[in-house]
Amino acid sequence: MTTMPLTRMVKLAVKNLSQYKLRAGLTMLGIIFGVCSVVAMLSVGEGANREIQEKIQRMGSNNILIKSVKVPKDENSITSSRNMIATYGLTYEDAQQFSQYVPNLEASTPMKVLRYDVQYKARKLQTDVIATTPWFLRVQHYRMMRGRFLTGSDMEFGSPVCVIGSRLARILFAGYDPLGKTLSIDHDAYTVVGIAGDIAQGELPPKGELWLEGENQNVYIPLRTYLNKRGDLFAQWSEGGGTFEKIEIHELILTIDKQENVVRAVDAARRILRKNHKAEDYSIVVPFELIRQARETRRLFNIVLGSIAAISLIVGGIGIMNIMLATVSERTREIGIRRALGARRADIVMQFLMETLILSLSGGMIGLVFGALIPLMITAATEVQTVLTFPAFAIAFTVSVTVSVVFGIYPARRAALMDPIEALRHE
Amino acid sequence: MVPIVELKGASKEYVNGSLRVVALREIDLQIFSGEYAVIMGASGSGKSTLLNLLGCLDPLSGGDYLLGGENISQFSDDQLSDIRSRRIGFIFQSYNLIPQLNVLENIEVPLFYQGVSEAEAAERAVVLAERMGLADRLKHKPMELSGGQQQRVAIARSLVCDPILMLADEPTGNLDTKTGHEILELIDELNAEGKTIVMVTHDDDIAHRAQRVVCFRDGEIISNDWNGASKP
Ligand SMILES: Nc1ncnc2c1ncn2[C@@H]1O[C@H](COP(=O)(O)OP(=O)(O)OP(=O)(O)O)[C@@H](O)[C@H]1O
Ligand SMILES: [Mg+2]
Numbered sequence: 001m002t003t004m005p006l007t008r009m010v011k012l013a014v015k016n017l018s019q020y021k022l023r024a025g026l027t028m029l030g031i032i033f034g035v036c037s038v039v040a041m042l043s044v045g046e047g048a049n050r051e052i053q054e055k056i057q058r059m060g061s062n063n064i065l066i067k068s069v070k071v072p073k074d075e076n077s078i079t080s081s082r083n084m085i086a087t088y089g090l091t092y093e094d095a096q097q098f099s100q101y102v103p104n105l106e107a108s109t110p111m112k113v114l115r116y117d118v119q120y121k122a123r124k125l126q127t128d129v130i131a132t133t134p135w136f137l138r139v140q141h142y143r144m145m146r147g148r149f150l151t152g153s154d155m156e157f158g159s160p161v162c163v164i165g166s167r168l169a170r171i172l173f174a175g176y177d178p179l180g181k182t183l184s185i186d187h188d189a190y191t192v193v194g195i196a197g198d199i200a201q202g203e204l205p206p207k208g209e210l211w212l213e214g215e216n217q218n219v220y221i222p223l224r225t226y227l228n229k230r231g232d233l234f235a236q237w238s239e240g241g242g243t244f245e246k247i248e249i250h251e252l253i254l255t256i257d258k259q260e261n262v263v264r265a266v267d268a269a270r271r272i273l274r275k276n277h278k279a280e281d282y283s284i285v286v287p288f289e290l291i292r293q294a295r296e297t298r299r300l301f302n303i304v305l306g307s308i309a310a311i312s313l314i315v316g317g318i319g320i321m322n323i324m325l326a327t328v329s330e331r332t333r334e335i336g337i338r339r340a341l342g343a344r345r346a347d348i349v350m351q352f353l354m355e356t357l358i359l360s361l362s363g364g365m366i367g368l369v370f371g372a373l374i375p376l377m378i379t380a381a382t383e384v385q386t387v388l389t390f391p392a393f394a395i396a397f398t399v400s401v402t403v404s405v406v407f408g409i410y411p412a413r414r415a416a417l418m419d420p421i422e423a424l425r426h427e
Numbered sequence: 428m429v430p431i432v433e434l435k436g437a438s439k440e441y442v443n444g445s446l447r448v449v450a451l452r453e454i455d456l457q458i459f460s461g462e463y464a465v466i467m468g469a470s471g472s473g474k475s476t477l478l479n480l481l482g483c484l485d486p487l488s489g490g491d492y493l494l495g496g497e498n499i500s501q502f503s504d505d506q507l508s509d510i511r512s513r514r515i516g517f518i519f520q521s522y523n524l525i526p527q528l529n530v531l532e533n534i535e536v537p538l539f540y541q542g543v544s545e546a547e548a549a550e551r552a553v554v555l556a557e558r559m560g561l562a563d564r565l566k567h568k569p570m571e572l573s574g575g576q577q578q579r580v581a582i583a584r585s586l587v588c589d590p591i592l593m594l595a596d597e598p599t600g601n602l603d604t605k606t607g608h609e610i611l612e613l614i615d616e617l618n619a620e621g622k623t624i625v626m627v628t629h630d631d632d633i634a635h636r637a638q639r640v641v642c643f644r645d646g647e648i649i650s651n652d653w654n655g656a657s658k659p
Contacts, residue, residue, distance in 0.1 A: 008545065019527050337523045340484055341584070342512020342540040344505045420484050424523065 013354035020327070024359060027323045030316035031363030031404060032370065035396045038309040039371025042392035044378065045301055047385035052294050059287035062106075063139060064254040064266055066090060068247050071279045085233070088281040090249040094273065098254060102268045104261040109135045109253040112226060114234060116186040118219055120172045127168060129185055129219045131226035137196070139253050147179050147194030154222040161225075162190040166197045167216035183219075188229055190221060262288045313400050316363075317407035324356055324411035335415050336423025345416040352415050356408030357401070364400045368393055429496040431592055431623050432458040432481055436490035439476050439646075450476040452646045453490060458625060460591075463618040465634045466627045468643030474627040475596055477643070481625060482515050482594050483507045495591055512540045516585030518595035522577040524569040524584075530556060531565045534584045541588060548587075555583040559613070575606035582613060593617065595626040599633065611636060 017024045059065065068089025090110075099108050112131040117124055130136075137149040149163055162183070169178045178192045197216070234245045256265045266286050273282055328335070335348055343351075371393075375386035439451040450473045458464055466474045479485040480492060483499060491500055499510065517523075524533045534552035543551075556565055559579040569577055578598060585593055595614065599607030615636060618624050626637070634640050642650040 005542070008539065016527060333523070334525050337525055338536065338540075339508070340482070340511060340517050340523075341537045342508050342588075344508040344540070346505070347508075347540055421479055424484075424519070 009350055009354045010358070012351060013358050016351075017355055017358060023323060023327075027319055027359055028363035028366065030319035031313075031360050031400050032367040034309070034312040034316040035364050035367025035400045036370040036374065037312055038305075038396040038399075039368060039388075039392050040374040040378075041305050041308065042396070043371075043375035043386040043388050044384065045298075045305055046387040046389055046392070047375070047379075049294070049298050049301075050387055051385050053291070056287050056290045056294060059285070059290075060139060060253075060255070061259055061288045061291060062256050062262065063287055064256065064262065064269060065285040065287070066252045066254065066269065066273070067283050067285070068250050069281050069283050070245075071281045085244040085246050087246040088279070089247040090252055090282055091276070092248050094276055095249060095252060097272045097276070098252070098269060101272060102254060102256075102265050104257045104265055105254060106257045107135045107139060107253075107255040109133055109139050109255070110223060110249045111136065111251040111253070112223065112247070113250040118168070118172065118183060118185050120176075120178075120181065120183040123172050123174075125171065127217050127219060129221060131221050131223045133223055135255075136220065136253075139255050142196045145195045145197035147192070149194055149196065150220060150222050155224045158225040158228040159222060160188070160190045161193045161222065163194040163196050163220040164192055165216035165218045166195055168219065169195045171217070185219060185221070190219075190225075196220065259288060262286065309396070309399070313403045316400065317403040320356055320359060320404045321407040321411060324352060324408055325414070327355070328352060328411045328415040331415075332418065332423045332426040335418055336420050336426065339418075339420035340424060348416040349409075349412045352412035353405065353408050356404055356412070360401050360404030360408075363404075364397045367400065368397060371396065428459060430457040430459050430493075431462075431495055432456065432625070433493040433496075434480075434490065435493070437480065437487050437492060438489040439473075439480060439485070440488045450646050451480070454646075454648060456641065456648065456651075458592075458623065460623055461618075461621050462639060463615075463624045463637045464626070464639040464641055465637040466625065466641050466643065467629070467631075467634055468649075472643040473646040474643055476646075478594050478596050478625065478627055481592065482517055483510050508540070512537050513588055514591045516588070516590035516593040518578070518581050518585050518593065518598045520597040520600040522569070522574070522581045522601075524577055524580055526569055529566050529568055530561055530572070530580050533569065533580055534587050536584060537588045551587055552583070555586055556580070559583045573606075574602050575609060578602065578606075578610050579613070582610070582617075586617070591623060593622050593624045595624065597627050597629065599628070599630070 070088055095108055095110055099105065109132060114129050115126060116129045117126050133155060134150045134152055145166055154161055164178060173181065178195060180191065182189050182191045232246050232248050254265065254269060256262050338348065372388055375388060378384055379386045434454050434456040436453045436455065437451060438453050441448045441450060466477060468474050480487060487500060491498055531549065531552045534555055535548040538548040556562065559582060561576065561579055564572060564576060599610055602610060611633060614624060628634060638653060640652045641648055
């Protein structure tokens with residue numbers, strides 16, 4: 001038995017569809033919106049996801065970040081503790097115990113984060129000064145742009161050297177080569193030996209620098225040098241008096257050898273901290289766990305998006321079914337004629353399915369184009385990052401075509417199963 | 428000689444819920460190759476029903492139908508479709524052209540379902556259209572044609588796959604006398620060329636053109652005359 005060749009079925013379908021241009025267009029609109037919204041939503045979702053992942057990744061998935069936190073005291077004690085020394089946070093004792101008891105620990109990087117006036121010649125600005133160890137560079141995935149980072153011998157001898165962030169280099173040394181120059185940090189002299197850039201710099205869009213600004217403006221000095229000069233006591237003067245803070249370690253980064261060991265290490269670190277601290281004057285951030293949470297959030301997000309997409313596509317599909325049912329009943333007589341002239345049921349099914357398929361394919365294509373344009377426009381108009389991914393296209397397209405064909409089968413079958421004589425008699 | 432059409436005790440009844448209408452009662456009928464048979468009878472006597480059975484559009488309720496010696500009672504829907512496309516030519520009272528197709532495309536429709544190539548189908552359609560005097564109307568839609576022209580298109584379409592049996596249900600019913608005559612002349616011509624034709628009509632004058640007149644009443648054959656011609 002012979003069948004009509006595909007190209008002629010396509011031609012016939014196009015001819016029939018062009019008979020009802022407005023109707024075909026409106027039907028397509030349903031699919032266009034469906035596909036378009038799916039692609040656009042997935043792109044925005046993927047963009048948000050990348051942004052979060054990037055931020056977390058920068059913290060290092062093998063790292064555990066522990067920070068000293070000032071515990072708020074009740075009103076009375078604040079007043080009475082004016083001009084007194086506030087002692088809180090991580091201690092050398094903690095660091096010592098971490099090194100001893102946290103399993104799979106590769107490195108422990110202590111940091112003091114202090115805000116000081118930094119001055120070169122007449123220029124002066126307040127910025128974060130980070131007193132740390134040479135490991136810091138590796139742990140934070142920073143990249144040296146010029147010169148070198150702090151070294152073991154800097155630590156050993158307490159050398160008065162510093163490494164500055166790329167932005168600070170631009171601001172403070174505008175017009176001068178910072179390397180070898182001496183700047184003053186709260187009246188202590190330090191010689192610039194290197195300029196650190198962020199590893200992501202240049203790989204991020206220009207807007208990325210917004211939140212890197214802070215870090216690229218830091219000054220890094222050897223912890224030993226700072227301790228020799230200033231000790232652990234930090235004085236801050238503000239209106240109505242000054243506060244003294246004694247914090248041994250502001251931040252501590254524990255680097256674990258492998259990701260799968262992070263959870264165990266966190267437990268160990270928590271146990272040590274709980275034993276050593278009466279108040280919870282520390283906070284623990286585990287980027288690895290954040291990544292897991294981000295993945296979970298993303299999974300939920302995808303489910304929500306998926307349901308919305310499914311609903312919109314089903315609505316589109318129902319639209320198609322509705323139109324095809326109308327078309328079939330309008331063309332009942334044609335169906336009768338074709339059957340009388342030798343069309344098999346399969347030929348009739350194919351004829352109407354082909355019309356559905358062409359509607360959904362062309363609607364899907366147009367939807368993809370708009371679906372790609374909208375995220376581009378969003379990115380251009382706002383600072384929201386969007387990412388077009390191939391799976392988004394593939395999913396939206398296949399699902400919409402599948403849905404429409406599935407919804408097209410019923411009207412087509414209904415056409416094919418009509419009694420030819422009754423169809424012929426139809427007015 | 429094997430008849431083109433042979434009905435043996437053929438009956439047809441329609442059942443609508445509890446309503447049962449017997450449209451044909453155990454009909455025996457033979458039509459031979461080259462015959463021109465006219466079916467007559469009052470309205471509701473079962474003429475159209477018979478034609479639909481002969482055209483394999485409707486299954487029998489009882490009895491047997493042999494088309495060209497082949498018993499089609501057990502044929503599948505697909506096989507019946509194939510027979511309709513290759514062996515039967517239908518001409519309807521209301522022309523039944525497909526409105527969105529032009530003259531040529533309408534004539535080509537049966538060839539579509541036989542898988543005849545586009546070029547060959549067009550060629551055959553053009554030849555027939557020209558023969559029907561439609562040479563200057565090939566690209567016109569049915570709506571742009573007169574009733575007579577439309578019926579010519581329908582006849583061309585029924586001829587396009589060279590059927591062994593042509594069935595016409597009151598082909599002149601919607602036409603004025605003159606145009607109807609032209610159509611009947613055409614049908615005479617086809618019969619003269621050897622086509623087997625079964626035509627339903629109400630008109631006694633038309634009936635005289637045929638060699639054979641079969642009269643129906645209430646689903647039964649009441650007379651089967653050869654109009655003086657010799658019974659084959
Ligand atoms: N689908 C159907 N369901 C029920 N009864 C039907 C159906 N089709 C035809 N009939 C009945 O079968 C009988 C024969 O109908 P048919 O159409 O063959 O008559 P006819 O001889 O062609 O009449 P006319 O000259 O008016 O066209 C009628 O009584 C009709 O009511
Ligand atoms: Mg009738």
